Amino acid sequence: MTPDSVPPAVLPQWHLLPNGLRLGFIQLPAGSQAAALVRVNAGAHDAPGEYPGLAHFLEHLLFLGSQAYAPTQSLMPFVQGCAGQLNASTRERHTDFFFQVPAAAFGEALKRLLDMLARPLLDPAAQLREREVLQAEFLARGRDRETLCDAAIGTALSCAHPFSGFHAGNRETLPVEAPAFQKALTGYHQRFYQTGQMKLLVAAPFSLEQVLELLQSDECQLPVAPNVARPIQPLRADDGGTLRLSVDGARPYLDIAFALDGLPDEACVALDVLGSWLSSQADRSLFQTLSDAHWCDAVSLRVPYWHDGQGVAVLEVQLTERGMAERAQIVAAVRDWLHFMSTQAAWSELWGEYAQIRQRGLMGKEPLALLRYWIDPAAWTPSIDTNRVQQALEMLGAQLHASRPIVLTVDGEGCARTKRIEPVKAGFELDLVAEQLPPSDRTGWQWRLPERNPWLSERMQPGVAALQIPSLRWVEHADAAGQGVLYLRWRFAAGQPPAGLWHTLHAALRRHAIAAAQAGVELHFDDHGHSWCLRLCGYAEALPVILRDLTDILKAPSPAAFNEGHRLRYESVTSGADEILIRQLLRRLPLLLAGAARDGDASLDQHALDQAWHQSHWDTLAVGLPRHLSGPLQTVLAELPGLAGPGAGQYDESTLRYCWSRFGQPGVETALVLFCPLPLRTTFIEANWRRLARLMEGAFFRRLRSELQLGYAVFCGYRQFGECPGIVFAVQSPSASASEILAHIETFLDGFAGTLDEVAAADPSTGNHDGDLRRRAESLWQAHLAGFEGDHPEAVAAASANLDARAIRAQLQALRDAEGGWHVVANAEAPDRRWHRC
Known part of the structure; x- marks a missing residue:
C-alpha cells in the first residue's frame, strides 16, 4: 500500500439485509469510538405542499421520546451523558440522523436511534413546544445570508420547482392543532421512515456479526416497505436574471448561480472536482487572478441542492469595494474559467491532484466524519470510473457554458423600494430588486491550472534526533495510523501584543489553511488574549513541512495581510451577519478571561509585529508523530519567531466575582x-x-x-x-x-x-x-x-x-x-x- 493509498479499513462494505435495509459497515481498530448514521431518502421537497416545514418539524419531534424510551432516557440525553456527539439534518431530498459515542455505549445508542425513527411518541404537547423552537430557528434563518440568497435565487427559476419554495417551517405553516396536519405528519412518517427508504452506516471497533445481532433486537426493528418512487420536476433558469439583495450587516458578495438538470450520476463528483480546484489560492488560480485585480477576498463553491442529476451550483465571490464596480468582469472571468476547466485543462492533472486530496482527506477521519463522507453521492472512491467522471465533467461544462446564470449581488445596503420583486412562497422576507450590472470592458483571460499543492508531496529529510529543545514536549501514541498533532503557543508580556496583529496573521494564514486541509492537515490559529496558539492536526509526514513554510509567513506576512488585519480588527468589535451571535460571544470569552488590553490605536505594521515576536516566548507539544520526524521538527522549531520557553505568564486577571x-x-x-x-x-x-x-x-x-x-x-x-x-x-x-x-x-x-x-x-x-x-x-x-x-x-x-x-x-x-x-x-x-x- 502506497503512503497515500486509502486504508481498506475506511471503506464501507455494503450489505442488503433481508428486511430491505442497506447496511454499510466499517470495522475500526480496537480503542476507536463508534458511530452510526441513518439516511432517510426523503426530505423537505417530499413534504405536503400545504404544510411547509413538516419534514424539518418531524426531524425535531423524533428526538422527543419513543415507545421504548421516555424523553429523559432517549437518544439525546443518553449520548450527552456519554460525552458523545449527535445531530440531524433535513435537506431537500434526504434526512440524516447520526451519533458518535464510546464503543461500550454503541448498542444502547443504536437501539434508541432506530426506535425513535420507527416508533416516535409525537406527543401533542411536545409538538406545541417544539413548534416554538422552529419559530425561533425560522427567525434566525431569516437573517442568515446564505438562506436568504438561496431564497432569492429560487425566485429566478423559469419553471415551478420545489427549490423555489419555502421549507423551513414556522408557527403559521405548522398547525399542529389541526387533525388534517396530524394526519399529514403521521402519513409522511409512515410513507418514508421504512427500510426501503433508509440506509444505515456503522463504523465501530467490532465485527459485522455483532452489528447484525444487535439489529435483531426489538428496539432496532424498522417498518418494512419498498422504495417510494417520486417524480422529479424540471429545474431551469432559462433567462437567468440579475438581482440585488440587501441583508443587514452583510459584507458584499456576488453569487453566480447555475440551474443544472439531466446530468449523469457522476456529475456530482465532477462538480466536486471543480470545487476542489476552485478552492485553490495558489498562483494562477481563479482566486489569485481576481485577488490580484483587487476584486475579491474569497471564492468558494456552494451546492445548496443536488438530487438525481439536477441541482443548483453557486460560485460565491466575496467582493472588495473595487470588485463591486467590476461585477460584470468577475462574472465573465468566472464563466471563462469554468469553460477552461471543463474543456481545456489537462484531465490527468485535474484528476490526479483531486484524487490525492480525497485520499489524504480520508486518512485520520473520526468515525462519524467517515460516515458523513461516504453517504455523500459526491464521495470519491478508489474504484470510481474516471472515464465516466471525465465525460460527466464535459457534459457539466457544456451546461455551464450554454446557460445564463442567475447573478445575485448581496450587501448591507437597503434596496430601493421601486422595482421590488415579490417572491412567490419565499417564506422569508426578501429585500430584493432586479438590477443591471454596471458596464465593463471585456478582458482576455489566459488561464492555466494553478500550481500544484506542494504539501501533498514534499517531505523533509527524515532523521531521529535527541530532544534538545526544552520547550518541546514529545508524546508517543500507539496506533496513531500516520496521524499527528502539533500545538504551539506564543506567550506575551502584559499589554502585548497590540490589537490587530493576531487578525493580520489570521488573514495571512487563512489562505494556507485550504492548502493544508487538502494535504490532510487541519490548521487553527487562536487568540487567547496574551497568547496565540497554532494547532496542526492530521497527516504526520506533512506537519514539519507545513510548519516550516508557515514560519516565514508568521514572521513577515504580506502587505495585503496587514490591510486585511485592519478590517478584521474593526469587524471584531462589531457583530456580523455571517455568523450566529452566540458564536461571536464564545470567541470573545478567552480575551475577557485573560484580561487582555486591547489598544485600538496601536499601529499594525511589520515593525510592531517584529517587536511582539521579540518579546514572546513559545512552547510546543507534539503527540503521535513518528520518531523519524523528531529531527526535522526540531530543525523547523529552531527557526520560529520568539524565544523558546514558557514565559512568565503572569497577567492582571480580574479578581471580581x-x-x-x-x-x-x-x-x-x-x-x-x-x-x-x-x-x-x-x-x-x-x-x-x-x-x-x-x-x-x-x-x-x-x-x-x-x-x-x-x-x-x-x-x-x-x-x-x-x-x-x-x-x-x-x-x-x-x-x-x-x-x-x-x-x-x-x-x-x-x-x-x-x-x-x-x-x-x-x-x-x-x-x-x-x-x-x-x-x-x-x-x-x-x-x-x-x-x-x-x-x-x-x-x-x-x-x-x-x-x-x-x-x-x-x-x-x-x-x-x-x-x-x-x-x-x-x-x-x-x-x-x-x-x-x-
Whole structure:
C-alpha cells in the first residue's frame, strides 16, 4: 500500500439485509469510538405542499421520546451523558440522523436511534413546544445570508420547482392543532421512515456479526416497505436574471448561480472536482487572478441542492469595494474559467491532484466524519470510473457554458423600494430588486491550472534526533495510523501584543489553511488574549513541512495581510451577519478571561509585529508523530519567531466575582454566555466539575429549550477557554431579555440541586474516552495550558471513577456561589449592580 493509498479499513462494505435495509459497515481498530448514521431518502421537497416545514418539524419531534424510551432516557440525553456527539439534518431530498459515542455505549445508542425513527411518541404537547423552537430557528434563518440568497435565487427559476419554495417551517405553516396536519405528519412518517427508504452506516471497533445481532433486537426493528418512487420536476433558469439583495450587516458578495438538470450520476463528483480546484489560492488560480485585480477576498463553491442529476451550483465571490464596480468582469472571468476547466485543462492533472486530496482527506477521519463522507453521492472512491467522471465533467461544462446564470449581488445596503420583486412562497422576507450590472470592458483571460499543492508531496529529510529543545514536549501514541498533532503557543508580556496583529496573521494564514486541509492537515490559529496558539492536526509526514513554510509567513506576512488585519480588527468589535451571535460571544470569552488590553490605536505594521515576536516566548507539544520526524521538527522549531520557553505568564486577571462584558447592540435576538471557572485548579475539583457538567447538559437543554422555548441555540458543558477551564451556559433567544435568560439559568441551577442525586444515580457514565489520538492530544494540551503536569488527564480519569454525590453537590454549590467567578458576555447591559463591567 502506497503512503497515500486509502486504508481498506475506511471503506464501507455494503450489505442488503433481508428486511430491505442497506447496511454499510466499517470495522475500526480496537480503542476507536463508534458511530452510526441513518439516511432517510426523503426530505423537505417530499413534504405536503400545504404544510411547509413538516419534514424539518418531524426531524425535531423524533428526538422527543419513543415507545421504548421516555424523553429523559432517549437518544439525546443518553449520548450527552456519554460525552458523545449527535445531530440531524433535513435537506431537500434526504434526512440524516447520526451519533458518535464510546464503543461500550454503541448498542444502547443504536437501539434508541432506530426506535425513535420507527416508533416516535409525537406527543401533542411536545409538538406545541417544539413548534416554538422552529419559530425561533425560522427567525434566525431569516437573517442568515446564505438562506436568504438561496431564497432569492429560487425566485429566478423559469419553471415551478420545489427549490423555489419555502421549507423551513414556522408557527403559521405548522398547525399542529389541526387533525388534517396530524394526519399529514403521521402519513409522511409512515410513507418514508421504512427500510426501503433508509440506509444505515456503522463504523465501530467490532465485527459485522455483532452489528447484525444487535439489529435483531426489538428496539432496532424498522417498518418494512419498498422504495417510494417520486417524480422529479424540471429545474431551469432559462433567462437567468440579475438581482440585488440587501441583508443587514452583510459584507458584499456576488453569487453566480447555475440551474443544472439531466446530468449523469457522476456529475456530482465532477462538480466536486471543480470545487476542489476552485478552492485553490495558489498562483494562477481563479482566486489569485481576481485577488490580484483587487476584486475579491474569497471564492468558494456552494451546492445548496443536488438530487438525481439536477441541482443548483453557486460560485460565491466575496467582493472588495473595487470588485463591486467590476461585477460584470468577475462574472465573465468566472464563466471563462469554468469553460477552461471543463474543456481545456489537462484531465490527468485535474484528476490526479483531486484524487490525492480525497485520499489524504480520508486518512485520520473520526468515525462519524467517515460516515458523513461516504453517504455523500459526491464521495470519491478508489474504484470510481474516471472515464465516466471525465465525460460527466464535459457534459457539466457544456451546461455551464450554454446557460445564463442567475447573478445575485448581496450587501448591507437597503434596496430601493421601486422595482421590488415579490417572491412567490419565499417564506422569508426578501429585500430584493432586479438590477443591471454596471458596464465593463471585456478582458482576455489566459488561464492555466494553478500550481500544484506542494504539501501533498514534499517531505523533509527524515532523521531521529535527541530532544534538545526544552520547550518541546514529545508524546508517543500507539496506533496513531500516520496521524499527528502539533500545538504551539506564543506567550506575551502584559499589554502585548497590540490589537490587530493576531487578525493580520489570521488573514495571512487563512489562505494556507485550504492548502493544508487538502494535504490532510487541519490548521487553527487562536487568540487567547496574551497568547496565540497554532494547532496542526492530521497527516504526520506533512506537519514539519507545513510548519516550516508557515514560519516565514508568521514572521513577515504580506502587505495585503496587514490591510486585511485592519478590517478584521474593526469587524471584531462589531457583530456580523455571517455568523450566529452566540458564536461571536464564545470567541470573545478567552480575551475577557485573560484580561487582555486591547489598544485600538496601536499601529499594525511589520515593525510592531517584529517587536511582539521579540518579546514572546513559545512552547510546543507534539503527540503521535513518528520518531523519524523528531529531527526535522526540531530543525523547523529552531527557526520560529520568539524565544523558546514558557514565559512568565503572569497577567492582571480580574479578581471580581461578577464580570459583565457587552458585545454588540441589542437586536431582534438576545444572546448571553455565562462562564463559571473552576474555583481551584485541582484534579479532584476538575473531575467533579466535568461530571457535574455532563449531568446538567441534557437537563439544561430540555428545560430552557424544550420547556421554556427560549430559542434553538441552547447548551451547557465543560469547556476550556484559553488557559481557563470551567462550565459554560449559552442561550440565544428571540423572546427573552438578558436579565430573563440569566434568571432562567440561576433558577435552573437552584432546581437542579434538588434533583442532583436522582440524576447522578441514572448517569450512564462510561469512564475516560481519551484513547484516540485527537482526544488524547487535546486533553494533554488543555492540561498544559491550564498549568497542570503531563499526567493530569489520567489523574482526572482516576478521580472520576471514585466520585460520590456529596462531592458533586458541594461543587454545584460552589458554582452557584460563584466561588470561581461568573463571567458574562451578552449583547445587552448588565441587569443589576452586582455586575462589574469588564
